[in-house]
Amino acid sequence: MCAIAGAFNVQNASWVVSKMLLAMQHRGQDGAGITSVSGTRLLASVSGFGLVDEVFRDVDFTHSLPGFCAVGQVRYPTSGDKHSRNNLQPIVVRRQSGDLALVHNGNLTNAPKLRKGFERNGAIIHSSSDSELILHAMAHFGNRDIVAQIEAACERVEGAYSTLILSPNGLFATVDPLGFRPLSMARFGDGFLFASETCAFDLFEGVSDVQSVLPGTIVAVRPGEEPRVCRYASAPWTRQCSFEHIYFARPDSEVFGVSVHAMRERLGAALGRRNTIAADLVIAVPDSSNIHALAFANAAGIPFGFGLIRNHYTGRTFISPTQKARKLGVRMKLNAVKSVVAGARIIVVDDSIVRSNTARKVQRILREAGAREVHMVVASPPVTHPCHWGIDTPERRHLIAAQIPLTDLATHLGLDSLTYLTHPELLEALGDTPGQRYCTSCFTGKKPAVCSRAV
Amino acid sequence: MCAIAGAFNVQNASWVVSKMLLAMQHRGQDGAGITSVSGTRLLASVSGFGLVDEVFRDVDFTHSLPGFCAVGQVRYPTSGDKHSRNNLQPIVVRRQSGDLALVHNGNLTNAPKLRKGFERNGAIIHSSSDSELILHAMAHFGNRDIVAQIEAACERVEGAYSTLILSPNGLFATVDPLGFRPLSMARFGDGFLFASETCAFDLFEGVSDVQSVLPGTIVAVRPGEEPRVCRYASAPWTRQCSFEHIYFARPDSEVFGVSVHAMRERLGAALGRRNTIAADLVIAVPDSSNIHALAFANAAGIPFGFGLIRNHYTGRTFISPTQKARKLGVRMKLNAVKSVVAGARIIVVDDSIVRSNTARKVQRILREAGAREVHMVVASPPVTHPCHWGIDTPERRHLIAAQIPLTDLATHLGLDSLTYLTHPELLEALGDTPGQRYCTSCFTGKKPAVCSRAV
């Protein structure tokens, strides 16, 4: 998971991008970077590990990242070489045929094969991330127009890629044919903004014409021209990530053209309508499950309350004196309100269960605060398979729903009951026909069919 | 506003204090500091500007802040000399008669007079904060027992002071006779914890016997002894800060021995019961008004929803390229959920209105998101007077309710209507008889009578 953002023909472009990244910080707290271009001048970059606020705290944008066009990324810790600066984005390359900066959200599924092939031809690949491979796939057509280079690269790379490529000649947005990850664009004054989530556009007054970059298309914005959309592939279906609606995206965003808040209400309501648990109170695991929980409570006819409080200042874990001390972790994040919880039969709603750490700790915190019963309702189906398209889900052996029979799971987690959304309920809430629009591989294990690139 | 914390006879005491400060970070983000004592050794200190996480990120507590006793503070930017390191706490002094470290929450009302008197006697006062004056008031009795020194100091200082004083001989907690600011203590293993809010105790398993440090008392904890409580003053009334319940404290805390969440429910419900506005939805200004708003909605019989989303990563404001750019400020913090707000008649509940910046911006954000009507309900009376006892309220000329007639205020703020809690309603919700328990000076302008110190 990560977020990308871009600004084209916008005053203080790099500063505008930094603000958009800040609005999408929930998608990645591991590192951030921005590259700007000023006229035909060389690209300037600033990147580093940590939060956007930390990386750009002392940066004078006007001086260090000048110009009217910029792209940026916030990243999630990736597997492998976490602390290599080479893996920070934007990836910038200097070429005789024109410099490029790339930001990428997603994962390529044929990365090892591509890497081997490029090296066999004498290429040197600096990072261990797969994002650089997109540039290598473009490089063999370095003398063509950039859109043609991108098209050629899309012929070779497989998997999930929403990318922004910045050159002194324009800004180029691409989404893979199956559209795994969201990318939107909007008009801003005489220029354009791009972002993974639309909440990034809401920061600014005067934004209009918000729309998605469609799967299988390249949107090219160049100085003095209207954006041109080039369709390089078409598929009869898409594989948009259902987890964006369930958990990742901010509720005030639209992703894939749909309100996240509305989707979460439908997920919670679906569960609430069929609820049979007798309880005094419904509470959320804040903040990501607030909307699911409120919708559940309303549909089930049980009062909603704020029984868990989240501390937003937990920051990084300090160097702990002892192993034992480190266990305090989640207690820093969540605390129960005793006056609400004590003596009550509680239904706690969470958006999903992956490893089960949170579920376990929430149960314990509520019991210690005096809850009489603790029932958990999960607004998504059991997560049984890892994701290959850009979500940092763990291997199967760490997915609790893949390890413990569902019938034993409530007992295993110390809960009075455990209710999951079903896969059909999920599809219905999302308004999808199976296999048409959304990827639900992490719940089913079914790989999406690769679509043909031919238009 | 700020928070103080202490640990006595506790393993990794300084690390435990750092965690308690983190739990109370909402009370002050400007600076943080911790001092520890190891046996009879000199006191070690670490302090700095910024968040707890920033100040202590690279600190090895075992090495830099060793020992079984520690005190710490997070501070709010104070008036005057904001960036002077001398104003950071703990204030540490080295004396022949024994070293001391002090942390202080509150404001002395006779600081200028005290300062003048001490200087006339040849004292040198390093900081511009009034906290140091407490130590000077103790210094003239440097050869007495510390409790006697503190008692003597309490004879001279006036105003609000909840303090922790750490020496190699013990930890000493004091609250002023009128008890303006909260301070609690609890048993933890063989030792004791102290904190401004009880949410700090909830981090740790095995905490028990949570209780308030009472107004007019000094609690002395010394090695190998049970705590001793010394009453140095008694008053027939107290002046506990009502704003703690309205806004400052975390809802999962108890302050002054009462649940903050329960108080907020009563404030919101009092308004909801008498509501006459026809509306489609009640929303909160998150997160501080969540509970008031939900209670209001329930009492008024109007649905509650999450119509405003708060971004918790706004961090510090970067160096903005232009003045104009800086105006984006609040948009970073709050955004409306269009699918919720559009076309609806909205009641937005806020805990209080001070300068009116937030009210103004919330109104604008909701209108732009398509709200048909925007009514504001405020869960406290109009703030018309500054606070002299430790809350950073601005001068009267910046208090909107002191400048604009209440009848014009809704129009002035662009609201369809504006409803305040009344002062009698506040007292009733707090369960107080006027002038008995809570300070409501910021709503009435009435100074509390200074009580006699005689027991």
Next chain:
Amino acid sequence: MCAIAGAFNVQNASWVVSKMLLAMQHRGQDGAGITSVSGTRLLASVSGFGLVDEVFRDVDFTHSLPGFCAVGQVRYPTSGDKHSRNNLQPIVVRRQSGDLALVHNGNLTNAPKLRKGFERNGAIIHSSSDSELILHAMAHFGNRDIVAQIEAACERVEGAYSTLILSPNGLFATVDPLGFRPLSMARFGDGFLFASETCAFDLFEGVSDVQSVLPGTIVAVRPGEEPRVCRYASAPWTRQCSFEHIYFARPDSEVFGVSVHAMRERLGAALGRRNTIAADLVIAVPDSSNIHALAFANAAGIPFGFGLIRNHYTGRTFISPTQKARKLGVRMKLNAVKSVVAGARIIVVDDSIVRSNTARKVQRILREAGAREVHMVVASPPVTHPCHWGIDTPERRHLIAAQIPLTDLATHLGLDSLTYLTHPELLEALGDTPGQRYCTSCFTGKKPAVCSRAV
């Protein structure tokens, strides 16, 4: 040891002071600080641990240290509480009667007694350094004129003190009655500069009227007035530090009104004239002994050469992986030129021997590089006693000349011979009658008689 500097009525005063401190960085690498005053405004300060370059690297002087008057200090690691920020200078105090910033070079000999007395009167002393005591000695007369306050303080403090005191009303330079440590002043445009060494003045064009601040005087410079000199004590003798000429001061400085370079030539020549060692080459322990060595070579009629090279980039010692690795220390600093040293009979001249670490290592390096004989000539008498007036000499048990009989010392250090300057030779070279002008206590152990303060 340390250095102090001041600028009065000078454009960019704090920046000018930073440059003067940089020119005197050899006098203290442990910390640095500057305080400036702008009109009647509060004093602004920046200080920190490390080199001047490190402390002020990111400081915007115009913004952070504005004004036309400033004082600063570079400090040597002092005993006791090395890492306490409270011990950094300038020491700044805020008083009703006017704020003050103090920088101090020297050591008070009655510090413990003073400290006890002040505390008995209720004073709170923040630092463990004795410099703060000067301000406490002034504080009891806080309502008098500053010169009168300083005079009163000089009545009470004993030992070595060259100080600069900055207030919004002027800059005040004081040297103790015996004049242990140097302090000079000069005219610069319409303003004045003060510095421990005159090399600091040579940075700027337009400096004139360089002169010493005399022992027992206070020089007061105030806006719109010529400097006034107030003599508060007179003595028939002084105790100016002879080690300033031998080792501390830069050779391009004048201290106590005399050229350091000229003095070093006289020290080296005195030894050279009586030399009887047959040698092929004279070399210096660079850079502090260069001048002594060249003068020795010329007087002795033996060629001078550059046989040892100093690496100026040794910086701080990194965290070494093993204890054994740490022994590489001096090899980083000094290396022999094999083509010069191999096969030769070498006389190596050093300014002084304190602990003998350098002598030992120089001997080993030269032998390993192939020197046939290594004779050492020392341009000062044996250091047998610690200094109580501001030089960081170790206790007697670490002074090699106090521990090993002089007759055995050459053997002990692995030298073919070892020659010291005698005490009479030192006095003659310095042009002094015993007990008249220079302090040579570290060679004799004789304490200087305290002079009466009466004029």
Next chain:
Amino acid sequence: MCAIAGAFNVQNASWVVSKMLLAMQHRGQDGAGITSVSGTRLLASVSGFGLVDEVFRDVDFTHSLPGFCAVGQVRYPTSGDKHSRNNLQPIVVRRQSGDLALVHNGNLTNAPKLRKGFERNGAIIHSSSDSELILHAMAHFGNRDIVAQIEAACERVEGAYSTLILSPNGLFATVDPLGFRPLSMARFGDGFLFASETCAFDLFEGVSDVQSVLPGTIVAVRPGEEPRVCRYASAPWTRQCSFEHIYFARPDSEVFGVSVHAMRERLGAALGRRNTIAADLVIAVPDSSNIHALAFANAAGIPFGFGLIRNHYTGRTFISPTQKARKLGVRMKLNAVKSVVAGARIIVVDDSIVRSNTARKVQRILREAGAREVHMVVASPPVTHPCHWGIDTPERRHLIAAQIPLTDLATHLGLDSLTYLTHPELLEALGDTPGQRYCTSCFTGKKPAVCSRAV
């Protein structure tokens, strides 16, 4: 200019390399980096801008740069993209066929052509430095043995390159066929050290068998084997950089197998023997000209003195308040000793004149200190052409000797006279036949003939 160092089969290899870099810090203060390899594990790297001391201050070598083999570099600010992290060395690439780290001293003369060719074949070049091109030239033969890869690369790259390449399989040192830049190696315990200058070896006890890596050879050191030398090219002449002897190298080093100190003596003596200027004193521009000046003085029969003092703490230039202030620059570095210079006829010896900034300022400083006459003697011929092989000489229009007729130069610089070494004198002092051993292109403009690579 820069320096490279390596350690193979040496305990704490990275720490040892850091110390060698510190000993060669004079060759580049802009940035530093080290890469180590531990067994067959991935390469770990630390690099950054600034001095070695700054980059590695907080690095725990054992933890962050583990292993028994390491390479490192200190770099000089290069033209173009100064602040790009991509240009820091070691350059590390991760390849299926094995990871590599490269450090490079020198400049490739066919870089633009190479870059174009590689890009035409689809390569992506990350840095703007030419060092990365060596790796690209190797990459097409990625499946061969590393020595064969290096040989193949040497077929394609032209110009100056002394490189160290580290892989998990060994350490490989290469010098170009004409041997422009120095590189030495030595035995250290069971392992080996490599460094640009031999002074780096002198830090450690137990170093032996110091020798040069010869032009046109690759030295391969692999675990459990003696070093193997592979000659891949031979030439009847070399082009070793004469400026290494004149200015760059430390005098305690051997470069190209010859003592730098001895060479400098011969340069100074050649000028001294033919001196006709009547003067009272010879002084050096410290420290780089000390040896030339002393040798000149001895040969000319004029006394040598220390008339200029260098401040080694000048550090980085701070942010200066005004443009005017910035002019103080050199005064920070050099100061005259008035007691030495006043009234004297001075000959000041400098190693070379490039832009003439130093010459101009030295002249002014000496005149202001009272020198009666200032004659300058330069221990190298006039620098009239830029260098294409790795020395950061400016373009011709900034070379004073290329712009002002030599007959006018003394007047232009305000000198009483100006004497240069002649080109024949230089060659004679270096012991060279024209065109045989040393490159003197910067004095003559003659490009060295490229030698055939065939053995």
